[in-house]
Amino acid sequence: MKIDYREFRDLVPVTRKYKYLNHAAISPTPLPVIMESFSFMYDVSDEGTIAVNYAERDDLNYIREPVSRLINSRVEEVSLVPNTSYGINMILHGIGLKEGDQILTDSSEFPAITSASFKLLKKGIKVKIAEVTPETFEDDIVSNLNDNVRLVAISSTSFLTGVTPDLSKVSKEAKSNNSLLLVDGIQTVGAGKIDVEENRIDFLVAGGYKWMMSPQGSGFMFVRKGLLEDPPWYGWRADSTYEEFSPYKFAPDKGPRRFEIGTYPMVSLIGMKKAAEIIYENSYMIYSRVKELSKVAIDCLKDKGMDVLTPEDKRTGIVTVKVRDPKKVVEELYKKYKIVVSPRGSGIRISTHFYNTEEEVNEACEYISTLEKELQY
Incomplete structure (x- = not known):
């Protein structure tokens, strides 16, 4: 379009x-996004489970694909989540942080990262908040790296100051420090380019209701292949054999569905698919x-x-x-x-x-x- x-x-x-x-x-x-969501809702009204089963076809890869194009990732690296905080919590609680480890974030950060981080204090994990200014953001982050920083968690664009830092610079220094990079991308995806390969991002999470122009309840999480293979929480939908509905066994899905623990907010996700297509094509x-x-x-x-x-x-x-x-x-x-x-x-x-x-x-x-x-x- x-x-x-x-x-x-x-x-x-x-x-x-x-x-x-x-x-x-x-x-x-926008109206095209509303109509895409409405079309699904009407189909459910008209056909019930037949419409829902069709919408959930292909393991929802038809929804993951336009999102993956926006951020230059593999389709199998994109999980569908209801909001940014869901994805951030999955990552922070799933990467195996131990006592003495540190999460490095910044003073201009939206609380989605810091709030989820503070739960880890009970495990002896420290949340280190770098004091930053818009002009010196990257240097302020990098200067706070140390051997205990396992994860650098920052936004691709600050909700507070509007600064869009050089993610490649931060990532390069984080990798040299053996730290992973988590990016809250909600204030960039849909408004500006963000490339997980070029920027060497390990984790990227974004809700769809800001610059992606999607309904609330839509979002995605990028997890680089080989990372966080065993999620911190399990749910029936994340079972590799969920269609058997067995209460006696569970094996996490090996793909992106391992993070998708329950019933999907299909109305919102179908809207996000349409929005992602519009944004990518333009x-x-x-x-x-x-x-x-x-x-x-x-x-x-x-x-x-x-x-x-x-x-x-x-x-x-x-x-x-x-x-x-x-x-x-x-x-x-x-x-x-x-x-x-x-x-x-x-x-x-x-x-x-x-x-x-x-x-x-x-x-x-x-x-x-x-x-x-x-x-x-």
């Missing part, structure tokens, strides 16, 4: 009501367009003398600008101008997808600057 970003706006109903610049929170579901346009719009935001905000936290040379779709009262400014933007953004930390996060317009971005920056001045007095 080849698309023009101007025409695609008509397939996203939210654009008729709002200037929606909040894709780092959740993307509005990836060059989408990725370049996202970067163009984030630069428009940075340039506009800087022209107005505002303090932009996101480095221009390390960005994807998120731009964070400091303001005195983020929540108040965000409320006023919505109430007065129907502009939807998010408060994050000490600033406002603008997150534009490819179908946004330059006019929307410039208007948001103009009003942010105006409100910041008004609220100072």
Whole structure:
């Protein structure tokens, strides 16, 4: 499905009501994705298990395949998960960390990684949080490596500052330190290129409801072949002979289904399949367009003398600008101008997808600057 970003706006109903610049929170579901999911739901209404059994054909490889193309992996390395936290927990609790081992993460990290890590403290595993800045992110991570760091766990794009680090640089140093690399890719996949081979990523997890424009309940987990062959938890669907429904034996599947422990959220996953196909077929346009719009935001905000936290040379779709009262400014933007953004930390996060317009971005920056001045007095 080849698309023009101007025409695609008509397939996203939210654009008729709002200037929606909040894709780092959740993307509005486009009509082609909704219709793909609805078609399955209708089939289930019309045919019951016959439709479900058909949708679960081919061990769901027809869903894994478009996702694997997006990240340049093998189909058999992609497991289907309901959210990012599910996958992160599978990895952290499955790689065999022992007392004295360390997980290295960073101070700008979304709690999906840190929250799952703290459960391991009871086993004597340390969570080491590197203090980072957007400009020196990679060096800040690398300088905290030591012999006890078994896993480096970072985001491909920071939800807080918008920095998109050089994953290849971090991975190279992690490998030299005999550390594995886990990447939370939810703020990049769908908005920018992420290549598990080029970046030498060991684990990548992403929910589909942000930049992939998929329904909530969709997501995927990439596990490099040869790693985490025995998952930390078992479920009936992960059994290699699950169709026998035997209570007397269990043997984990050798493929990606070993992590898929229960009934699938098929409505969401079928929507994600359609979204992944759209993104892949239009990836060059989408990725370049996202970067163009984030630069428009940075340039506009800087022209107005505002303090932009996101480095221009390390960005994807998120731009964070400091303001005195983020929540108040965000409320006023919505109430007065129907502009939807998010408060994050000490600033406002603008997150534009490819179908946004330059006019929307410039208007948001103009009003942010105006409100910041008004609220100072």
